[in-house]
Amino acid sequence: MNPLLINLVLIPLVISFLVALVSTKLVIWIYNQLGWFEDPKKSKRPQNTHTYPVPRGGGIAIFLTLLLTIFILLPLDPAIKGILLSSLILTVLGVIDDRLDPSPYLRLSVLISAAIVVILSGIKISFITNPFTGIINLNQIAIIVVTIIWIVSLTIVTDWVKGFDGQLPGIVAIAAITIAALAFKYSADTTQWPVIILASITAGAYLGFLVFNFYPQKIMPGFGGGTLAGFLLAVLAILSTTKILTAMVVLGVPIVDAFFTIARRLAQGKSPFWGDRLHLHHRILDLWGWSKPKTALFYWLITAFLGVLALNLNSQQKFYTIVMLVIIIGALLLWLNFFSVLFDQSDHGKRSKT
Secondary structure, three states: OOHHHHHHHHHHHHHHHHHHHHHHHHHHHHHHHHOOOEOOOOOOOOOOOOOOOEOOOHHHHHHHHHHHHHHHHOOOOHHHHHHHHHHHHHHHHHHHHHHHOOOHHHHHHHHHHHHHHHHHOOOOOOEEEEOOOEEEEOOHHHHHHHHHHHHHHHHHHHHOOOOOOOHHHHHHHHHHHHHHHHHHOOOOOHHHHHHHHHHHHHHHHHHHHHHHHOOOOOOOOHHHHHHHHHHHHHHHHHHOOOOHHHHHHHOHHHHHHHHHHHHHHHHOOOOOOOOOOOOHHHHHHHHHOOOHHHHHHHHHHHHHHHHHHHHHOOHHHHHHHHHHHHHHHHHHHHHHHHHHHHHHHHHHHHHHHO
């Protein structure tokens, strides 16, 4: 086996996985001792799908895994310090969210702050690849604005895909492995080695967490685990020579679902940041009657398929793939909403007869 593959991918992934097992088990024990549970009978979160009290401390477990594994495997250069500081900010926000469920606008302001921290550490999008005309170089103001929009948007989108047991960590692990594979293609460039290692650490962290989050879950990612996932993937996409389109293809389903969710909420005169139970995964669970494990596997397989595509497509092909996903998922959501209306009318008719 290729020694570089072992040292840059397999060893970081295995170490991170093992550390995640221990840190997640520790967080579960601490939350159980403190009695910090998300009780569905008392919760005001309409998007919740669990039916029994579960701790929501996933962000702490993921952060501890990142912190310990990075200390072992990576030098603490300014970029890594910026990533760790931003991760700490998101983890603290996640703990607060677990207990107090703060305003989404407070969450948004903290996400922007975390993005600014990594920009100050030197991680930024300095150019964009236009699939049709080539490279577009950005000025200083555009660099800051585009980088903040990218990091915050992907962080929110990824957090929204933690709908039920095992869904989020499986998707994140596959996306991180895809980014690691992409960066490994350019492993002759030693500047890509830290990116490969960090992507492998991220994949291992969420795979270790998945052991306890898969159905029936013993811990939930919470806001901390969800936002850390999107934040890390956004940063990795920047570090791997600004492969933004690759990340957009791999995470195409949650990104497109988020686009339609925001459009629907705005059309209804609602804030796009307040949660509901109308995401694609909620519709699949409620209308198709699939089990949580089956739906999670469905999302993993789609993400893996898109990951393989992303590794083998050029920029134009990736753009057309995203357009295709918009059309397919938009049609699927319309179809599911149509059946939802039929079921509602059917239930109303039954109630009227009785």
